[in-house]
Amino acid sequence: MIDVIVARMKVESCGYEALDITENVRSLVKQLKLVKGSVTLYAIDRGCFVVGIEYEPNLLADLEDFMKSLGCFERRSSCIALFSKPLTIIVYGNELQLGVFRRIVFVDVSKAKGIKEVILVAEGMFEHG
16 A cells, blocks of 8 residues: 655754755654655755755765856845755665765755755655554
8 A cells, every 4th residue: 555654854054055964864764664665855945955966075065166156145046946846766675765876965045044844755655563
């Protein structure tokens, strides 16, 4: 039987930053006991989005530099239109199927410090009991 569970994940942000949330998402998927299916992630706060990106040692700094080159911090709406799409990841065997280097990154261009939220929609077969 296919089930759907919706969860909220809180992310503490200083504003104007990118944060690797891969392990937070991995932990939540394990807690939900999603055996196989998918998770879809979406940041609901203004000026925030979630992306999947290859991991590099300077990942967050490089992403911020790229966004600056596009003028994202001056013209937020342009970048939100480009980046603000839900991110869907396959889950199999209670594990995110990200590959070796892919990471899940929460990006906040709002410049507002505080707790932000990511909605996680898990669909598939869950372990019961």
